[in-house]
Amino acid sequence: MTKRVKITLTVVLLFVIGLAIPSYSWTKSNIKRIDRFYNSRLSPVIMIPGSSATENRFDGLVRKLNQSKRGVKHSLLKVKVWNDGRITYNGTINTNDNEPVIVIGFENNHDGYSNIKKQAKMVNAAFEELQRKYNFNNFKGLGHSNGGLVYTAFIEKYLNNYDVDLKRLMTIGTPYNFTETSSKNKTEMLADFIANRSKIPKSLAMYSVAGTLTYDSDELVPDASVSAGKYIYQNQARHYTETTVTGEDAQHSDLPTNDEVVALVNEHVLNRQNQNRRRG
Template structure:
């Protein structure tokens, strides 16, 4: 009469052992599966060209320029990053191991003139986002119109010690001394501003924070020798020398043909200069 309970006990013990064994096997299998899913490090890429548009411009502003570059340059790829007003990021595109000249277009949900200081901070956020996916130590920068002010504000007030370092900088039609003739001479020569706008005063205040070991190309449009690109007075663009003039290299270029503000990006001479300064230098 006691054999049945004993057999029952043995059966229970065997069942427990089997359950434990199966549990251990499943745990180790799951743990092994997790171990096999290694976290991939950010992809190392060559120094990218970061492009930032002007007032209320979006990440598509440079599409025609990028398409033109792709016609003559090999392995040009682009990603687009938009920083929203709540600091969140929207992005598209990706780089691969085959990418030789990466382009990052950065724009902002609020690209208005009053938000320029915020855009400098948002630019730093975009850099951080890019670094989560890609590794690069230096970058080149093309700032169209207010895009030149955004990088200036970033370098003066928002750059962090572990951020990638700026190497080449091209500013294109940037209104360093605002756009009003009240502050600018109607002249093709520049010695000092007719008057310093609040905008120029703001960027002169912390210019000592800008790294000096950069190369700066300051490009201006001059339509029909009227000393303006029809939006930005020539002397306003040339006031950039007050901020960047003591850089390792500073050069001013004035474009006369197809030089109105809206078409400076598509200007054939501008395209040639961009290829020369930002692409041929890395071949």
């Protein structure tokens, strides 16, 4: 074997080793990440507020949920997505909390279908960062008012990009047909949601809650508009339930802290193991 051949073989061998070391390191790191993902116990409740509301919208709801919760209380992490793409955080997730509450708010919190689509894109940006950071493999969702519309837009356009299971979703006072009081007059948004309903996970348990003060509305959203959610979710999601709450606290802005609504969140959104602890 000539000296030139030896040198060539040595260079090739060193090159192969150079490729193998980072490849091994990447594979080992990737396996660890996959293992953490599939064994993750973290199952957050991700909440989205309605138009004009901020990431502080659910402070009262979380306070009431924690009042009835034994053991580890729900952490509260607030996320804000700015118009320039920045994502900022306020709060922390405690290391021993497997069911934290994460609220995603927006600088652009205005009404209208065009803004709802923009907000769904903002949710996607925040969700991607949160999932990468906390490595959860499932979550539950809650949206108040237009927050339920943002959730629906996010589910239909972006959720399938993730290997993450949306177990349960509750929307509260969500105007699926805006201010229309007849399902015969479908808005462009409702028509789009119905057209894309096949993207909704068939394993999803969906709960829609309406408030009534005047028998047909919560003084802002018509009951018929809330009920229009059935045309999107019913017979597509595994489970779809509509519930109506009444009384003095059934006004639209009061719904997130309405005691009946808090009880429904405890019963239908939170993990069953937490409910069992409360009953025990």
